[in-house]
Amino acid sequence: MATIYLIRHGQASFGNHNYDQLSETGWEQARVLGHWLAGRVHPDVVIGGDMQRHRETVEAIASGYRAPFPDMQVAVGFNEFDPTSVVHRFRPEWADRERMQADLAATGHPAKAFQQTFTQAVQRWVSGDHDGEYPESWVEFKARVNGALDELIGWANGGDVFVSTSGGPIAVTIQSLLELSDSKALALNEVIANTSVTRVLYSGRRRSLAVFNNYSHLEAEGQDLVTFR
Known part of the structure; x- marks a missing residue:
């Protein structure tokens, strides 16, 4: 094979x-x-x-x-x-890159905080409940x-x-x-x-x-x- x-x-x-x-x-x-x-x-x-x-x-x-x-x-x-669209549908305010960076920096652990948010955003995408919102x-x-x-x-x-x-x-x-x-x-x-x-x-x-x-x-x-x- x-x-x-x-x-x-x-x-x-x-x-x-x-x-x-x-x-x-x-x-x-x-x-x-x-x-x-x-x-x-x-x-x-x-x-x-x-x-x-x-x-x-x-x-x-x-x-x-x-x-x-x-x-x-x-x-x-x-x-x-497209991870950007997935994250922005979950956190629309993060379309402002400076806002996203400030929010993540405020957690003290930006990479970990982003990963947690990303996981939630992907779960929303996969659920099928909001398909019309995604490209x-x-x-x-x-x-x-x-x-x-x-x-x-x-x-x-x-x-x-x-x-x-x-x-x-x-x-x-x-x-x-x-x-x-x-x-x-x-x-x-x-x-x-x-x-x-x-x-x-x-x-x-x-x-x-x-x-x-x-x-x-x-x-x-x-x-x-x-x-x-």
Whole structure:
């Protein structure tokens, strides 16, 4: 059976004006992954969403791979959902970036406070009670991701594929494979590490989960490289 390697992007730049770019840690995480993959896996195809953090993750993996590496092809179906719209529907006042930063700073633990709010915002989105408020509903997001996987398998022709993507699409893929509830899919999303590797085996229409959220390449370099946001 061939393998699809679902790779979560390196750490993005939380708190910066452009969240979508990799942080210095994110670049290093992806370079470490590339070095770890070298000599172990030889992808036939490399796919990524069209987000900056997806592209930069592939660039860093390629630099660490130190061997010929396929150019990344874009598949927007593997993009993350829009977290900005999800958060702003829950906390409309946070459309004012300065207000959001002030509110978070006042808690004394901005990253933790943001994560708590983000979790609540995602739960509201997933509930289905407010679908008309979002540019993409939870149901539509799942259909997009699962459709992208179907399309990829259809033309990958039995080759091994790297997919640079985000936590949401990975969680949705696992949900589909294991027939999990929405709440369990969200719980999975909370623990997917940056540059972790999830392996999906496929042959024709057969698909099975082989490995979930492996980040041993980071642990081998030290716990400081292990991040989840």
